[in-house]
Amino acid sequence: MSADTAATDTAAADPVAPRGPGPAPRRSAVAGAGLFLLAAAILAASVAAAVRIGAADVGWTGLARVFGTRLGLDVEPLPPLLDSLVWDLRLPRVLMAALVGASLAVCGAVLQAVTRNALADPYLLGVSSGASAGAVTVVVLGIGASTLGVTGGALAGALLSFGLLLLLLRRTGLDSVRIVLTGVVIGQLFTALTSLVLMASADADTTRAVTHWLLGSMAPARWNTVAVCAVVTPLGLAAAWLCSNALDGLAFGTDTAASLGIDVRHTRMLLLVVTAVLTAVAVATVGAIGFVGLIVPHGVRFLVGPLHRVLLPYAALAGAVFLVWTDALARVAFGPREVPVGVITALLGVPIFLLVLRKRGEL
Numbered sequence: 371m372s373a374d375t376a377a378t379d380t381a382a383a384d385p386v387a388p389r390g391p392g393p394a395p396r397r398s399a400v401a402g403a404g405l406f407l408l409a410a411a412i413l414a415a416s417v418a419a420a421v422r423i424g425a426a427d428v429g430w431t432g433l434a435r436v437f438g439t440r441l442g443l444d445v446e447p448l449p450p451l452l453d454s455l456v457w458d459l460r461l462p463r464v465l466m467a468a469l470v471g472a473s474l475a476v477c478g479a480v481l482q483a484v485t486r487n488a489l490a491d492p493y494l495l496g497v498s499s500g501a502s503a504g505a506v507t508v509v510v511l512g513i514g515a516s517t518l519g520v521t522g523g524a525l526a527g528a529l530l531s532f533g534l535l536l537l538l539l540r541r542t543g544l545d546s547v548r549i550v551l552t553g554v555v556i557g558q559l560f561t562a563l564t565s566l567v568l569m570a571s572a573d574a575d576t577t578r579a580v581t582h583w584l585l586g587s588m589a590p591a592r593w594n595t596v597a598v599c600a601v602v603t604p605l606g607l608a609a610a611w612l613c614s615n616a617l618d619g620l621a622f623g624t625d626t627a628a629s630l631g632i633d634v635r636h637t638r639m640l641l642l643v644v645t646a647v648l649t650a651v652a653v654a655t656v657g658a659i660g661f662v663g664l665i666v667p668h669g670v671r672f673l674v675g676p677l678h679r680v681l682l683p684y685a686a687l688a689g690a691v692f693l694v695w696t697d698a699l700a701r702v703a704f705g706p707r708e709v710p711v712g713v714i715t716a717l718l719g720v721p722i723f724l725l726v727l728r729k730r731g732e733l
Contacts, residue, residue, distance in 0.1 A: 402680075409687045413468065416691050420464045420698040421456060425706060428456055458593075466591035467697040467711075468690035469599040470652045471662055472607065475689025476682055477645040478663025479671075480610050483621040483678065484641050485546040492649040492663040495549075495642065496556030500531025501653040503560040503567070506580050510571040520583065521595065521654045528650030531556050536642075544638040546624075586659035586712030588697045595655045606648040607686055613641060614679035621676070659712045661719025662689055669722070672729060 422428045428436075436456045438445035447453060477492035485494070492498070504527020505520045535549075535556055542548050564584075568577055583590075610617075616637045619627035627634050652659075666689045667681070674684050693711070696718065700711040 406683065406687075409684060413687050413691050413694075416694045417464050417468060420467075420694050421460045423698045424455075424460060424701055426452065426455060428452065428460075432456070462593050462596045463588045463591045463697065464694055465596050466599060466656060467588050467693045469596070469603045470588075470656055470659065471666075471689035471691070471693025472686035473599075473603050473648040473652045473689075474659065474663040474693075475666040475670075475685040476607050476610055477648050479667035479678070479681055479685045480617065480641055480645050481663075482667060483617040484638055485550055486621065486623065487546065487550060488668070489664070490550070491660070492645060492652075493557070493658065493660070495535055495553040495646055495649070496531045496560060497528045497646050497649045498653050498658045499557040499560035499564070500534075501525065501528035501650060502584055502658060503527045503564045504530070505583065505654070505657075506564050506567050509580055509583075510567050510573070510576055520590070524654035525650055527560070528646070528653060531560055532646040532650070535646075544635055544642070549638075549642070582710055583657045585710035586657040586715070587708075587710045588656055588700075589708065591656065599651055599655060602651045603648065606644050607682070609644045610641065611679065611682050613637060614677070614682060617641070617678040618676075621678075657710075657712065659693070659715055661715045661723070662693055665719050665723045666692055668727075 418433065422430070422433060432448055432452070433456065435445050435448050436453055439447045439453065440457065448456070474492050478490065481490040481492065481494055482488060484490075487494075501524040505524035507527070508523030509520055535552055538552050538556075539548060568580065571577060616627070616632045619630045619632045620634070620637070624634050627637075667685050670685045670688050671681055674680050693715070696714050697711045700709045700714045703709060703714070
């Protein structure tokens, strides 16, 4: 069997592999740039519209006055309370939603190629469970709460779980099956530790607060945490995009990737580190938000094709738009009570994922 025939057979069987050895249909550079700019404009409009949404309505004029004040323009400022509501609470929250959505969507696309598993998502490596255990330990037991805080504890737990993953894989190699199985085991371990700490606390109020965080919420977002994500996320997305050709090869399988000159082990290690860091930062700041990294890559792959140099940028934009609007819905759907955004993503994600599978002929 020729290499081209093998690649074609692999693509037919693998939902995340490029569909055949030939080049994808070429779009003109102008059309491609125009489509990307349109998607970026949709994201910008979504951010602006989502900032206005909430219990206190802020019109477009009021929003312009907030930005004009910050830019030093000669505009009448909003009342201090409303100005602070927009600038200090809503805008960081919406920007955080965009950054986290982009991170999770790209991590999902990367891991689906690395593991050749269509059900892979950013939490496959057990990082989310480690972050949850770290955050719960800090909050419930008060270990270093004054210095670390919830974000620091979650980040420490996430890095600990990823370090344990690499330790367990150091001799067995980075085979995709072993990555999945080891990640599941580590996730279950840290989930059990989280439950143990919660049971030992015997504090109903603390348990309720921690449970709300575990379901994912943008409410803790502030400018300092946005600044951290604004540095880490672009760097991680750029690193993943630079590995686009390697991801295309890995989607066909280890043998095909090696025949293309890809250092499979080192590339997998780099991509695992990138996805782990992006996921750790996201979970540490806003909690575990499911389905974004699972459904967005499949939907974008259906629209723009499987080549990762195109897939990853559009997945980032689509994930950002999806989470911005999902968080806006979480704020107002059951007002005045706010629902954790992870609940909304799950409620929306299940039917969307089933629809994607049906469109692909896999259901």
